[in-house]
Amino acid sequence: DGGITQSPKYLFRKEGQNVTLSCEQNLNHDAMYWYRQDPGQGLRLIYYSQIVNDFQKGDIAEGYSVSREKKESFPLTVTSAQKNPTAFYLCASSIASRDQETQYFGPGTRLLVL
Amino acid sequence: ILNVEQSPQSLHVQEGDSTNFTCSFPSSNFYALHWYRWETAKSPEALFVMTLNGDEKKKGRISATLNTKEGYSYLYIKGSQPEDSATYLCAFDSSYKLIFGSGTRLLVRP
Secondary structure (H helix, E strand, O other), rough: OEEEEEEEEEEEEOOOEEEEEEEEEEOOOOOEEEEEEEEEOOOOOEEEEEOEEEEEOOOOOEEEEOOEEEEOOOOEEEOOHHHHHOOEEEEEEOOOOOOOOOOEEOOOOEEOOO | OOOOEEEEEEEEEOOOOOOOOOOOOOOOOOOOEEEEEEOOOOEEEEEEEEEEOOHHHEEEEEEEEEOOOOEEEEEEEEEHHHOOEEEEEEEEEEOOOEEEEEOOEEEEOO
16 A cells, blocks of 8 residues: 555654654655644645755744655654644655645654653 | 635534535635645545636535635535545645645534
């Protein structure tokens, strides 16, 4: 089955700790995205990657970092610089990063701060 | 700052009712408008990608229309069923990224 997997489903972060959210896709898509959802708000773009070894900041990149060493993987690190990390995080992919391309989403990771 | 608004925020209807909701978006630099359906505990799932002014798309009991000149799209559900309960998201496609509205949460009571 082709799709996008995210792990873990729930993640707890202690103060000052960096945590990494995993995103893997086997759809052979070039483009991958990370979004954050807060209550009452739309999905906001954190980072996106159009191709392996390249990524761009989205609208709310501060306090986050990413890597794209493999086509199928786009992990997101929430650093200690992110002061309000509690949110639901969604990863998505599309065939390419261009207009009219459908994005396919993973099931999400909920991050909570202890 | 590009803003995408969806209304209403939530909607409760009875099984069998038809319903509709609105997505408002900027009328300039338009590339496409996407509709997604997001059921609880599942991933958002694409419903439609709409590109041309006057576009109408249909998938079963769900249909959507697009007016790019005035910057709005309507999503219609005919004869709502409990399985239609979900959050419906629209997203304005600005070429390299999607800008999402906050969604309309639909609850269909049996």
